[in-house]
Amino acid sequence: MEAQEWxxxxxxxxxxxxxxxxxxRQATKIQNKYQDKLFIGKDETNLLPTSNLIxxxxxxxxxxx
Numbered sequence: 001m002e003a004q005e006w007x008x009x010x011x012x013x014x015x016x017x018x019x020x021x022x023x024x025r026q027a028t029k030i031q032n033k034y035q036d037k038l039f040i041g042k043d044e045t046n047l048l049p050t051s052n053l054i055x056x057x058x059x060x061x062x063x064x065x
Contacts, residue, residue, distance in 0.1 A: 014062035017053075024053045 009015055015023075027038045027050035039047035040056065042065050048055040 009065055012063050017057050020056040027051055
């Protein structure tokens with residue numbers, strides 16, 4: 001089963017390191033609990049695993065993306 005959720009980053013600097021670290025920590029907990037994978041990206045063709053902090057911080061997700 002596949003589920004999708006959309007969110008818009010409202011922080012003026014976009015996705016920065018502190019928020020990315022929180023996302024990684026929470027995503028890892030969810031992945032371990034449900035034995036599933038979570039991804040984040042600007043669109044469906046550019047998805048990154050939420051468990052990779054370096055990938056998230058280098059994704060260049062900006063304000064209102």
